[in-house]
Amino acid sequence: xxxxxxxxxxxxxxxxxxxxxxxxxxxxxxxxxxxxxxxxxxxxxxxxxxxxxxxxxxxxxxxxxxxxxxxxxxxxxxxxxxxxxxxxxxxxxxxxxxxxxxxxxxxxxxxxxxxxxxxxxxxxxxxxxxxxxxxxxxxxxxxxxxxxxxxxxxxxxxxxxxxxxxxxxxxxxxxxxxxxxxxxxxxxxxxxxxxxxxxxxxxxxxxxxxxxxxxxxxxxxxxxxxxxxxxxxxxxxxxxxxxxxxxxxxxxxxxxxxxxxxxxxxxxxxxxxxxxxxxxxxxxxxxxxxxxxxxxxxxxxxxxxxxxxxxxxxxxxxxxxxxxxxxxxxxxxxxxxxxxxxxxxxxxxxxxxxxxxxxxxxxxxxxxxxxxxxxxxxxxxxxxxxxxxxxxxxxxxxxxxxxxxxxxxxxxxxxxxxxxxxxxxxxxxxxxxxxxxxxxxxxxxxxxxxxxxxxxxxxxxxxxxxxxxxxxxxxx
Amino acid sequence: xxxxxxxxxxxxxxxxxxxxxxxxxxxxxxxxxxxxxxxxxxxxxxxxxxxxxxxxxxxxxxxxxxxxxxxxxxxxxxxxxxxxxxxxxxxxxxxxxxxxxxxxxxxxxxxxxxxxxxxxxxxxxxxxxxxxxxxxxxxxxxxxxxxxxxxxxxxxxxxxxxxxxxxxxxxxxxxxxxxxxxxxxxxxxxxxxxxxxxxxxxxxxxxxxxxxxxxxxxxxxxxxxxxxxxxxxxxxxxxxxxxxxxxxxxxxxxxxxxxxxxxxxxxxxxxxxxxxxxxxxxxxxxxxxxxxxxxxxxxxxxxxxxxxxxxxxxxxxxxxxxxxxxxxxxxxxxxxxxxxxxxxxxxxxxxxxxxxxxxxxxxxxxxxxxxxxxxxxxxxxxxxxxxxxxxxxxxxxxxxxxxxxxxxxxxxxxxxxxxxxxxxxxxxxxxxxxxxxxxxxxxxxxxxxxxxxxxxxxxxxxxxxxxxxxxxxxx
Numbered sequence: 001x002x003x004x005x006x007x008x009x010x011x012x013x014x015x016x017x018x019x020x021x022x023x024x025x026x027x028x029x030x031x032x033x034x035x036x037x038x039x040x041x042x043x044x045x046x047x048x049x050x051x052x053x054x055x056x057x058x059x060x061x062x063x064x065x066x067x068x069x070x071x072x073x074x075x076x077x078x079x080x081x082x083x084x085x086x087x088x089x090x091x092x093x094x095x096x097x098x099x100x101x102x103x104x105x106x107x108x109x110x111x112x113x114x115x116x117x118x119x120x121x122x123x124x125x126x127x128x129x130x131x132x133x134x135x136x137x138x139x140x141x142x143x144x145x146x147x148x149x150x151x152x153x154x155x156x157x158x159x160x161x162x163x164x165x166x167x168x169x170x171x172x173x174x175x176x177x178x179x180x181x182x183x184x185x186x187x188x189x190x191x192x193x194x195x196x197x198x199x200x201x202x203x204x205x206x207x208x209x210x211x212x213x214x215x216x217x218x219x220x221x222x223x224x225x226x227x228x229x230x231x232x233x234x235x236x237x238x239x240x241x242x243x244x245x246x247x248x249x250x251x252x253x254x255x256x257x258x259x260x261x262x263x264x265x266x267x268x269x270x271x272x273x274x275x276x277x278x279x280x281x282x283x284x285x286x287x288x289x290x291x292x293x294x295x296x297x298x299x300x301x302x303x304x305x306x307x308x309x310x311x312x313x314x315x316x317x318x319x320x321x322x323x324x325x326x327x328x329x330x331x332x333x334x335x336x337x338x339x340x341x342x343x344x345x346x347x348x349x350x351x352x353x354x355x356x357x358x359x360x361x362x363x364x365x366x367x368x369x370x371x372x373x374x375x376x377x378x379x380x381x382x383x384x385x386x387x388x389x390x391x392x393x394x395x396x397x398x399x400x401x402x403x404x405x406x407x408x409x410x411x412x413x414x415x416x417x418x419x420x421x422x423x424x425x426x427x428x429x430x431x432x433x434x435x436x437x438x439x440x441x442x443x444x445x446x447x448x449x450x451x452x453x454x455x456x457x458x459x460x461x462x463x464x465x466x467x468x469x470x471x472x473x474x475x476x
Numbered sequence: 477x478x479x480x481x482x483x484x485x486x487x488x489x490x491x492x493x494x495x496x497x498x499x500x501x502x503x504x505x506x507x508x509x510x511x512x513x514x515x516x517x518x519x520x521x522x523x524x525x526x527x528x529x530x531x532x533x534x535x536x537x538x539x540x541x542x543x544x545x546x547x548x549x550x551x552x553x554x555x556x557x558x559x560x561x562x563x564x565x566x567x568x569x570x571x572x573x574x575x576x577x578x579x580x581x582x583x584x585x586x587x588x589x590x591x592x593x594x595x596x597x598x599x600x601x602x603x604x605x606x607x608x609x610x611x612x613x614x615x616x617x618x619x620x621x622x623x624x625x626x627x628x629x630x631x632x633x634x635x636x637x638x639x640x641x642x643x644x645x646x647x648x649x650x651x652x653x654x655x656x657x658x659x660x661x662x663x664x665x666x667x668x669x670x671x672x673x674x675x676x677x678x679x680x681x682x683x684x685x686x687x688x689x690x691x692x693x694x695x696x697x698x699x700x701x702x703x704x705x706x707x708x709x710x711x712x713x714x715x716x717x718x719x720x721x722x723x724x725x726x727x728x729x730x731x732x733x734x735x736x737x738x739x740x741x742x743x744x745x746x747x748x749x750x751x752x753x754x755x756x757x758x759x760x761x762x763x764x765x766x767x768x769x770x771x772x773x774x775x776x777x778x779x780x781x782x783x784x785x786x787x788x789x790x791x792x793x794x795x796x797x798x799x800x801x802x803x804x805x806x807x808x809x810x811x812x813x814x815x816x817x818x819x820x821x822x823x824x825x826x827x828x829x830x831x832x833x834x835x836x837x838x839x840x841x842x843x844x845x846x847x848x849x850x851x852x853x854x855x856x857x858x859x860x861x862x863x864x865x866x867x868x869x870x871x872x873x874x875x876x877x878x879x880x881x882x883x884x885x886x887x888x889x890x891x892x893x894x895x896x897x898x899x900x901x902x903x904x905x906x907x908x909x910x911x912x913x914x915x916x917x918x919x920x921x922x923x924x925x926x927x928x929x930x931x932x933x934x935x936x937x938x939x940x941x942x943x944x945x946x947x948x949x950x951x
Contacts (some may be wrong), residue, residue: 045819074863075937077870116840127858143859149851156904167904168896172889175856179885182869192875347574 008069008083008133010262011047011093015126018043023120025455026239033114037104040118043099044125060087060472064199065135079195081142084135087472088333092260093132095337097158099344100125102460103246105453106348107158117158117246124150124250131257136195140264141185144221144257145178154246154250160243170234174254177224180375181261184217198264202384215274225258226318227311228288236292239307245351248303249344255314256336263321263329284317286414293418297425302350302364305425309385310343312422313397316415321402327419328403334471338384338391338464345460349374349449353433356446368433371448375434377457382430386423392467483533483542484548486526490587493519494580501576509568509575516561516579520586524554538659540594544946549593549726556719556806557586559921564711566817566915567825575785578618578711586609589723592880596734598648598658598684605727606641612704612716613637619709629707632736640687647683650676660734666739681736685743688731692724694784695753698777702761710825713769714813717776718806725783725802732790740790747788752883754781759887762894769827771894772812775853778891779805782884786868787873797871797946800940804852804864807932811849811925818842818922820912829897834907842914843902845922850899852929854892860929863936 025035036470058066065084073081085093100121107117124147131143152171159167188204196204206214227235235254242248269334289312296308317332352374357364368375384390387397401419405412449457466473497515512942531547544583561579568575588608595601616630652658654677655666667673667681686697693701705713732740765771783805787798818839819826826832837842848859855865865888872881872897 072937073935074866075941076793077866079866085496142862146857149847149856152899153847153903168900171896174894175854175889178856180887182865183881183885185871186866186869189869194864361516 006069006304007050007067008085011050012126012130014047015043015122018122019119022122023114027115036115036118037108040122041104044097045327048097053275054085057091058087058090068135079138081134081139083133085133088134088329091240091337093129095340096128099249099340102344102348103249106245106351120150120154121246121250136197137185137188137201138195140198141158141181142183143219148174154247155238156173158244158247166237169237173224173234177221178314181221182219184214187214201265219274220337222261226314228315229284232288240301240304245348248347252310259314259318259321261320278322282411285315285319286411289418290414293421297421302429305429306343306346309422309426312418313339319404323403323407328400331399334392335396338393338467341460341464342381344386345457346385349378352449360445365432367446369436370446373454374449377461379430380461382426386426389468392471394468480533481535483530484535486523487587487590489519489523489526490583494583497576497580509565512575512579513561513565516583517558519583520554520558524551527551527554539597539600540591541596542594543949545949546593548569548946549722550590553586553589553719553722557582560715560718562923563814563817566917567711581611581614582715585929589720593723593726596660601727602648606644608636615712616704616708618712622707625707629703633704636700640690643683644687647680650680663735667736678739678742681739688724688728689750689797692780694750694780695757695777702770702773706770710816718810729795744788747784751781755884755887759890762891766829767827775891778887782868785880786871787819792932792948793871793874795946797867797948800867801864804860807925807929808849808852808861811845811922814918814921814925815846816844818914821909829901831909833901833905836903836910837907838911839914841919846902848926849901850895854888854895858933860933864934875897
């Protein structure tokens, strides 16, 4: 479908325009980055409205990318930038926007360099939106690598990391992946003497040697974004040290780009040359998943539990992405939509609790008893995250797991075991936080979330419930 | 062909400007650093205009020929010299020292480089290019700080420069003896008859090429370059890092294509090895440095290595790709040096990493611009550096040089690590210094540079189409 309006470039441009406005926003001791925050929130909400319009224009039953746009960028080598969207990428873009918006509200009291945080977050949003709308290999690569800079700056400036060397390693790991993708992209481009649409990448007939090299490079580049062995270390060491909810949310969107890359490059089937290595990858995925789930359960840090929850599900979505059916892909989209919003909500609330705990120097056990509003929302998010019928994670994850069991029953059982371990960890934490026995008397000074935040979170919960009834409820 | 004397107007303008500066310096005693900058500015603007007007006119076609190719390189050199002259003025104003000798030598150097680019004769090339190179001796000696270090570096430089000038002469003499002429066209014809060639022909060609590579500062001839960048005053380091590269590359391309191309396959592997060594040595050196100027000196080696690796095939695509990379590199590097002018504490220009810690807190715009240029230099999209990387890698893929690509891309990782140290110091480390107020001229230049980067990355095709047409006139 084509329209006269360039909606896709608009949704990439709006956060960038937000960046320009945020940069010029007045920032002094009095405003403390509030202007930049307002501009950023406005930019994200505006984009969500444009996305709603895009959703209305999309033909859900149609296959392939819609609302396509194309710009001739370079003459020698001849490269055009193509953009396109389908319901799968739309869901991810909306979810990422929602998660970042939640994170922005969670980080709005960040006193230091609030303006820079908003600027880099919007820049990241701009790049990741471009990434999800990229329709050819060059634009895909450009946005794949371009999001690294804002990510690096956000983590470095606001992550509160004790060891800066971890950050450098994180950047280098990611850059390595991007470089592999770049190499593969240029080879494919020269082989076909043209820029290739994403869905056609797997149809390119390369000779055996080149095929191993190109697909191997693409494989490594996406794997470098997902915390499975041997790339698990950087993201776990980064995530556990983060103390800003927005930074945590943005950092944990990185594996999503890897999963999305796999899905886009392998629309229905794994390329022949890599099919031999798939079993090895599946074993590594399952082991990494179990390992991270178990560490998440025994770890006392709730942030690590959220990290392990997100990682386990990312790996499940990755395994599901290799299943050769379109239905599964659609389900991944629906599930990811709720998953990202739930993870964002959990992180913001846990950060709020942690701040209260630190400022009052109290234990966190039973802290939710002193904050009823936060308690209700937190309970909802935890229950939704463990797979209760409260969001699209329930039915769609069920379908995914069923398909995984159908493909390989042993792998399916191990996946279920990992999910149970993660869920046990989250429920255990919920129980501890709501434990009435240790709630009094030292929790009397604890501040609950504001009514404004409560209402916003209630709306988010309601929209999640709607996704349980109809994952595409917002598509009119 | 009849000489067209009007076509020498740009070079004459440079000489007239130089003459005017000398007269003003001699008779006028109330000169400020701005006086000589103003004179240089007017001279360079008129020279640039003259070059554009007479872009394809030659005043002495058998010795100096102007083509759109040479005019493109000359125009870039004039533009960069003009921009850097403006920024250097800030340094001289801050130090309150005479700028006559700096601007004088720079104009003379630009004059010699301009002639060298048009040269069609080894004799002319020798005088112009060697002249421009030897003038660096006077540039290195400028400034009154660290006198001993400068003297030592300048003397070492002079020693090597004279040695390589003799090498060039020897090569030229051998060729004159063998060919009977020093014109590129005759040399080309001579080398085209492979059966008649003897080892001394190859040796002579090798000597001349080695001298140009030495001037570029490519490994293994990099020793003078890092030495000089480290001790020279900021305006000189900036000038040497930004401007002469275009002249050397233009001369190298010209001499290889028009004189030595029939035997180029013999020298190509040597240039590739030098290029690879430069890339490797550059990234290792950059990682080991804590002095930012030396760090960027080493990083220049890396970029220079990439440029020659790309150029080594000397076909139309290689020339275009290396030009694109060079343009991108120069834009980013001029931004880096502009940033250096904004890093000042108590009147002293800072160059150590620890001295600029936490700059972003006090000078966010300078830091942000620095960040953009750094990221551009590691070729990360969506910044302009990506265009350079794309051109180079695409060209290497066309030539099937996969091993070289892999080497370059892995070297980028190491270079990125060195740049991350700079970013970390600027953004993540605690501030330990107070920073002086930054001149608005520095902000203006940074903004112009950033706008250029933005425009070039958003729509490179309009610019590149014309550049491609101009570059093909070398063939």
